[in-house]
Amino acid sequence: MSENLKGYKKDAKKFLIEHNLKLWDIIKVETKTTTYEGILLPRYEYSKAGFIEIKLENNYNVGIKVDDITKIEKIGEKEAKYKIPEKDFPKTKGFPEITLLGTGGTVASRLDYTTGAVIPAFSPGELFSAVPELADICNLETEIVFKIFSENMQATHWQQLAHQIETLANSGKDGIIIPHGTDTMGYTSAALSFMLKDLSIPVVVVGSQRSSDRPSSDAAMNLINAATVATSDIAEVTLVMLGSSSHDYGLIHRGTLVRKLHTSYRHTFRTIDDIPMGMVQNRTIRMFTDNYHKKDKKKRETTALTDFEKKIGFIYFYPGLTSEMIHYYIDKGYKGLLLAGTGLGHVATRIYDAIERAIEEDILVLMTSQTLFGFVGMNVYSTGRELLDMGVLPGKNMMPEVGYVKLGWVLGQTDNLEDAKKLLMTNIAGEFLDREIPIAFNYDIDRLLKDNLI
Ligand code: GLU
Numbered sequence: 001m002s003e004n005l006k007g008y009k010k011d012a013k014k015f016l017i018e019h020n021l022k023l024w025d026i027i028k029v030e031t032k033t034t035t036y037e038g039i040l041l042p043r044y045e046y047s048k049a050g051f052i053e054i055k056l057e058n059n060y061n062v063g064i065k066v067d068d069i070t071k072i073e074k075i076g077e078k079e080a081k082y083k084i085p086e087k088d089f090p091k092t093k094g095f096p097e098i099t100l101l102g103t104g105g106t107v108a109s110r111l112d113y114t115t116g117a118v119i120p121a122f123s124p125g126e127l128f129s130a131v132p133e134l135a136d137i138c139n140l141e142t143e144i145v146f147k148i149f150s151e152n153m154q155a156t157h158w159q160q161l162a163h164q165i166e167t168l169a170n171s172g173k174d175g176i177i178i179p180h181g182t183d184t185m186g187y188t189s190a191a192l193s194f195m196l197k198d199l200s201i202p203v204v205v206v207g208s209q210r211s212s213d214r215p216s217s218d219a220a221m222n223l224i225n226a227a228t229v230a231t232s233d234i235a236e237v238t239l240v241m242l243g244s245s246s247h248d249y250g251l252i253h254r255g256t257l258v259r260k261l262h263t264s265y266r267h268t269f270r271t272i273d274d275i276p277m278g279m280v281q282n283r284t285i286r287m288f289t290d291n292y293h294k295k296d297k298k299k300r301e302t303t304a305l306t307d308f309e310k311k312i313g314f315i316y317f318y319p320g321l322t323s324e325m326i327h328y329y330i331d332k333g334y335k336g337l338l339l340a341g342t343g344l345g346h347v348a349t350r351i352y353d354a355i356e357r358a359i360e361e362d363i364l365v366l367m368t369s370q371t372l373f374g375f376v377g378m379n380v381y382s383t384g385r386e387l388l389d390m391g392v393l394p395g396k397n398m399m400p401e402v403g404y405v406k407l408g409w410v411l412g413q414t415d416n417l418e419d420a421k422k423l424l425m426t427n428i429a430g431e432f433l434d435r436e437i438p439i440a441f442n443y444d445i446d447r448l449l450k451d452n453l454i
Contacts, residue, residue, distance in 0.1 A: 007043025015066045026076035031068040089128040091139045096174035096231040098138040104148040105181025107208040131220045137227045150181025158191035159306040166304035175202040175230030182207035189255030190402045193237040193429035194409040200300035203237045204230045209266045218266040225250030225280045235295040241269040249281035256431035273397045274440045288454040307412030312336040317347045326354035336364040336407040340400035345376030346383045359391040368395040368403040
């Protein structure tokens with residue numbers, strides 16, 4: 001019996017045993033305030049004790065405190081195994097050859113009813129069964145590069161992906177899809193944007209906010225949209241995810257300008273400081289700009305420049321930040337410091353001494369803003385001017401995470417400080433905008449389309 005109650009400990013386990021319940025039983029649970037019906041799920045090893053977890057009919061999981069339960073009864077049972085049938089992915093002559101490099105995350109996940117975990121799984125056969133429309137768009141090969149949630153992604157993962165993309169692009173593939181956890185997808189899209197010089201084919205990073213075992217999953221639509229963009233002429237690293245609350249189209253975001261902005265909504269990604277590059281709906285792409293690298297497999301030889309300096313400190317300024325926290329990075333031999341400052345790019349004068357020391361010791365210090373939108377403007381107030389005088393470099397419109405990735409990449413490319421500064425201030429992959437774009441702040445694509453503004 002205990003094996004059947006995976007993840008349950010102490011009181012909760014005792015409670016379930018007393019009531020003769022096992023995993024996958026359909027149960028009715030009453031508390032003083034509510035009644036729930038659902039499937040009794042296994043729990044994760046580190047889940048909080050004293051709770052039971054059930055999957056409700058609407059597919060959400062809910063934890064119920066055992067002490068609050070006034071009545072519990074079994075009303076049915078659920079088949080414990082869950083497997084998507086495997087089918088051969090069909091090939092069509094003349095269709096674009098796309099490779100999917102799986103990394104993990106929710107988009108590649110389904111609920112594994114034998115363990116209760118949301119697990120990454122993505123064979124081509126499963127994919128074709130789950131999203132048969134993909135076979136109408138391209139010939140697809142899949143490779144599982146990693147099976148991780150994206151919070152575990154590091155520079156080494158970006159490097160491996162970039163090398164694989166270089167080989168695939170130069171061997172004649174038409175496009176790449178990278179399913180990825182959404183949490184750090186913007187870091188990966190920025191890193192690949194910097195690392196892939198003269199990219200000749202589309203590289204589309206895609207994710208989903210809800211796993212494919214849930215009816216509200218966005219996985220299939222995002223994959224179809226990503227495949228459509230992967231077969232297009234956009235030879236850049238883009239991120240494609242649902243674009244509106246009506247969930248009927250995807251937006252194409254430039255890899256260096258995109259941010260996850262909501263923990264759970266499906267239209268969680270937005271282009272920051274600009275409007276998206278375009279949209280994709282019913283397998284048709286509509287571009288909002290002509291300013292992008294066009295596919296040219298014959299002329300452009302993709303080169304992966306993947307060296308990355310790992311010793312970069314990411315310092316989010318806050319009212320309690322003290323100099324010693326910056327001295328720590330200097331003492332530990334860090335080579336670059338990314339500052340996410342306030343407003344136009346400020347930090348408190350009390351940490352100037354530490355910043356000065358960092359610069360004296362040839363550490364590159366780059367300023368970005370916590371506001372996300374807008375450019376840093378370090379010539380406006382004395383604080384900004386003083387920081388510039390010290391040698392802090394202004395990160396223009398770059399978001400802190402993009403600044404972080406760029407700093408690490410630049411310091412991986414050269415040991416020469418002056419060259420590094422120059423490279424840092426050069427627009428490498430569309431991360432710098434020429435100017436503010438007023439409609440980009442809080443854009444509403446539906447509205448812009450309606451008013452014929454895009
Ligand atoms: N935190 C996980 C990840 O980013 C799951 C979330 C997701 O895939 O959206 O990989």
